[in-house]
Amino acid sequence: AFVRANQEKARFEAASTDFMQDTVQAMRLFSLLVPTLYLFVNCAMAAVVWFGGPRVVGGSMTEGQLVAFVNYLLAMQFPLFLLGTMATVYSAAQASSGRILEILDTAPGIQNQHGARTLPHVKGRVAFEDVSFSYSQQSDVPVLNGVNLIAEPGETVAILGATGSGKSSLVHLIPRFYDPTAGRVTIDGIDVRDVTVQSLRQQLGVALQHTVLLSGTIRDNIRYGQPDAEDEQVVAAAKAAQAHDFVMNFPAEYDTEIGQRGVRLSGGQRQRIAIARALLVKPRVLILDDATSSVDAETEAKIEAAVQRWMVSGTTFIVAQRVSTVLRADRIVVLERGSVVAVGTHPQLLASSSVYREIYESQLGSGGAADG
Known part of the structure; x- marks a missing residue:
């Protein structure tokens, strides 16, 4: 080309x-x-x-x-x-x-701090306290600037914004893929830097836009984070991620070999396997970082409804660029150039936020068919 x-x-x-x-x-x-x-x-x-x-x-x-x-x-x-x-x-x-x-010999950029303790079982209250972040210490323009946000257990919080607004960078601070350059991120009031990385990530589930699957069967990939999971649990997670139906269409069903990085699956199928893998570990905090970008709108709506039932007592963060992905969230956080410019439900933001309204109308039009 x-x-x-x-x-x-x-x-x-x-x-x-x-x-x-x-x-x-x-x-x-x-x-x-x-x-x-x-x-x-x-x-x-x-x-x-x-x-x-x-x-x-x-x-x-x-x-x-x-x-x-x-x-x-x-x-x-x-x-x-x-x-x-x-x-x-x-x-x-x-x-x-x-x-x-x-x-x-390359040491990970994120290490356990001296005296880090094991994170106890948490409810899932996540707080960003005046968080700023830059990928480079020499950068004059921070990726995130003074973000304050609280997500309560049982809530679904959607992060919406244009490309480069800092959506993924914000949620990547929760599992400590990076550390903030200023402020802090807490879970149940505990700074994530004060606990061991392993104990922190054991209570998190993450599904990214660019899905990483491993050579092996569909079953092995879904239970990668919980190798001792029963087949019934694997099937339940696959059903919640709307993956069960297409898996059963394969001759070997859950024992189907998917090839290196899942090359035998479509983009949408890989994303649904990744969501099932994240759900199976029963996380207290679930992060879906544009994890349904390759899925059609109808399947996406089913996944969201199933995730809400699955995470009824946990906290869910949904990062998206499509407004249709965030309409059913309990709260929508609108980011622009690394700062929070609006927080609220869909109807509230339509009435009060020009940035959200502009995004909404550019994607779904000015009609009210998609409202609610």
Whole structure:
């Protein structure tokens, strides 16, 4: 579509040429090293015969001792040959291991603070207290600026705004994908930075727009966060995510292999599997970050209704760009350039927020068909 075949071909040829040159250089080294080793062994053997022969003739050394020295040199020949062949393999392994160790030695940006404790079982009250956030310390414009927001247990809070308004950045502070640069995020009054990352995330469920599925079966992917889940629990979570029907259409049903990153599923099917996976862990706080963007409106409405029943005592955050996704939320938070510009229900925001009204009318028109 971009008519870049010739340019990509040139890039591939350049990379192949560099690899070929490196390989030729390694083979030249190998071709020089092995004959050198053979020359060393043969010279050593000639030296043994040269210096040992007269001693045998003179009687100071027996023929058997001379033959033993020759056999010692012959025994050294094969290990030296292996050493020569391993030289090129070692250089390649050293370069590869350097890249692997660089990844393994990389410390996560988010670490448990000194003295972090285990997060007890929470009800799910989430509070953002004057939160500001930037991806870079050198950035002059923060992604989030002075956000204050409280979500009570049992509430569904929708985050709405234009692209780049900070919606995903806001909810990513809850599981500590990042830490705020100012202010704090609390769950039941506990700063998320004061507890261990593992205990925090054990009580959260997250489904992202860009779904990450693993090689294996549908069943294995759904119960990834709870490996000991019963089949009935897997099916219940799949039904809530509106995934059960399409799963049952596969010949192997829940034992269907989905391929690397779920390539055998459509975008909407992958998102529904990810939602089922998040629901199965029975989180106290559920985060759906544009997790139904590839799902049709009818299925999306069914998912929202099922999620509300599933999370009746927990807290749900829904990040969306489509107004139709947030109409049924208990509260809608409108973000603009990293700041909260309006909070309320759909009817309240239509009456009081020009930003929300503009988004609503641009997507659904000025009519009232979609209200409520």
